[in-house]
Amino acid sequence: MSPRTDEKNAEIRQESMKRIAEAAFELIARQGFEATTIAQIAQKAGVSKGLLYNYYKSKEDLLEKVVVDSLAGADQTMAGLMTDDAATTLENLCRYYFRELRTKPEQWRILTELTFRIDQFQFIHDIATKKMRGYLDLLESLLNNMGFPDARGEAKLLAALFDGIAIQYLVIRDDYPLDEVEQYMITKYCKRHPQ
Amino acid sequence: MSPRTDEKNAEIRQESMKRIAEAAFELIARQGFEATTIAQIAQKAGVSKGLLYNYYKSKEDLLEKVVVDSLAGADQTMAGLMTDDAATTLENLCRYYFRELRTKPEQWRILTELTFRIDQFQFIHDIATKKMRGYLDLLESLLNNMGFPDARGEAKLLAALFDGIAIQYLVIRDDYPLDEVEQYMITKYCKRHPQ
Amino acid sequence: MSPRTDEKNAEIRQESMKRIAEAAFELIARQGFEATTIAQIAQKAGVSKGLLYNYYKSKEDLLEKVVVDSLAGADQTMAGLMTDDAATTLENLCRYYFRELRTKPEQWRILTELTFRIDQFQFIHDIATKKMRGYLDLLESLLNNMGFPDARGEAKLLAALFDGIAIQYLVIRDDYPLDEVEQYMITKYCKRHPQ
Amino acid sequence: MSPRTDEKNAEIRQESMKRIAEAAFELIARQGFEATTIAQIAQKAGVSKGLLYNYYKSKEDLLEKVVVDSLAGADQTMAGLMTDDAATTLENLCRYYFRELRTKPEQWRILTELTFRIDQFQFIHDIATKKMRGYLDLLESLLNNMGFPDARGEAKLLAALFDGIAIQYLVIRDDYPLDEVEQYMITKYCKRHPQ
């Protein structure tokens, strides 16, 4: 019960939770939520099923925490991409988005899949709605700064375009010309002066 | 000597299958595939669980048949929207798409969700991939006829845009300005002469 | 309702029952009783499931009738093997038994298997007990006529020997020297004068 | 740091498995394999259905493990009956066989029944075939040592005789003179000098 022990405990705790979360995300990304069992997650994380329930209330709670964590990480990274120049910022965001899509397609696949399951997971509804509004506001502000007329309307289309490109790529995958589309988007939205 | 004529039997079968399929699609669309039980489907269809297995090999087989049927119906409807004029055809398709989204959002949601569950529903993924390619070709051909330069590239963005609008609408729902976006799309792609 | 129709009906009836019984025996012999479904039997017999229940009260009733028929056929054949000379009769029976074993091993297999399921099928108990006693009496009488001392005791062993040979052959099958054993039995019991 | 020592866990597991196996064997021996439900076994063993599946992959796996265990036990016991003198060993085996038959007829019945269900329980058939060959070799060796001419042929008949006696006894049961037959077998094969 000395402070040292408490510290150590907190450390162990963090370590265990991290391993559980990683195992969960990886398995769920590969197999889907219902096809992944608590037993699999515990085994992959190298902990007992019981311990898992010390940290997470339920399987769904685990999913929520994992998803929230994953998105929080993305938010943080995106914050680092902001600059004083709107066009540069937009280009940074754009490149980041395409890089993520290319390097972690399975993670994006599961996140997108979950987005479609709004009615089944309440937390998804809240998160997805908030995220979408946030991105919309960000895009609007950037486009506005860049001098686009009807920045709000354009932002809506741009947001939809990003989502749609992800869908097409995640489904068609190897045959989808992601590089080409990325180039097109950057040229069209970040390099040209708006009319 | 048949106690019931073959036609009568076929009729009865069709009727039962239809009721089962409708019940299944509706429940699955609302609750998702795993959350929907065979018992629920049978009850909603007003038949016994056993009868369901006279017509469908398994729960997954039922899903497949229902999805294929649903998509076949859409194909047929779309075929009727073709005209001699590319711009008119595109406008028809566009209006049809937005009408579907508005009137049957749950169906679109479940179909898209299932498309993403590659490892679990290979057949849906295959169908969806083929459809996506088909739409891409159709859009390219239309845009080409309408005089767009780089019709292929533009078709890709347009396809992504349609998908993206759907996901945004399905998530944000009531707050999403679907009418406005529809108008914008039609104006931009179907009414203006390409540069 | 004319006599002619009744006759015809009876004929049809016989024909249908025969086909059902044959299909049932064949399927049950190959797959076992519980692994064989009424649907399979009906299909193989080319009749409807409903018709089957016009003739047989239940699946178990069908099994009983089929088994009884099969054994009755054997009885009839055996009756034709009787002669005035006990040694000749015994030899005939012996040869018949081995020939059956060789030509219809699957049928014997299922009958033997059923014999072991006394507690599960009441009718099996009755039939098997009666048969065994009948054979015992027959063998005793034959051995007695042939001059064996302690014909009853010897008959008991002989009966057990026949059963045991069947078991060994039906299990080991191809490697079992059935011909050799047959020859041995005939030589030992039918050809030599008892001491 | 384990909340329960590994040994303690192993003990608990062994205990549970034993109770399940015993319950399963007893019920299956009495009612047959398909007539015995998992629920019955679990209840008789005093555990939940779920626990049963912690230890056995399926109902059939449970059957296999139980059968293999049971036969391994018999092997061990028989090994203890071997002596330097062939006649004594044979007599020991003979007495053991009859005692088993008398005290555990249901177990013999079910094991033999299962042996005949080749297509459904391949593993039992394989085990039984191997056992039969093993017994044959053992009998041949013993008879050979005892000076029997044609020990191989005699062994075959003796093996069949044992099997046949079992089936006769299991069917006729109370009316079958098992004691008398046992005496006869011992006198004939173990006490007399071969000619």
Add this chain to the structure above:
DNA sequence: TATGAATGAGTATTCATTCAT
């Protein structure tokens, strides 16, 4: 006589969750 659509009771199996240690 004959059919086959329909039933529903029955069964193996899975898995999130709990809790004694």
Add this chain to the structure above:
DNA sequence: AATGAATGAATACTCATTCAT
């Protein structure tokens, strides 16, 4: 903090049997 034995509710699927026609 950590374990894993144990639970039991939930669920897909089967199949003998019935009955309207």
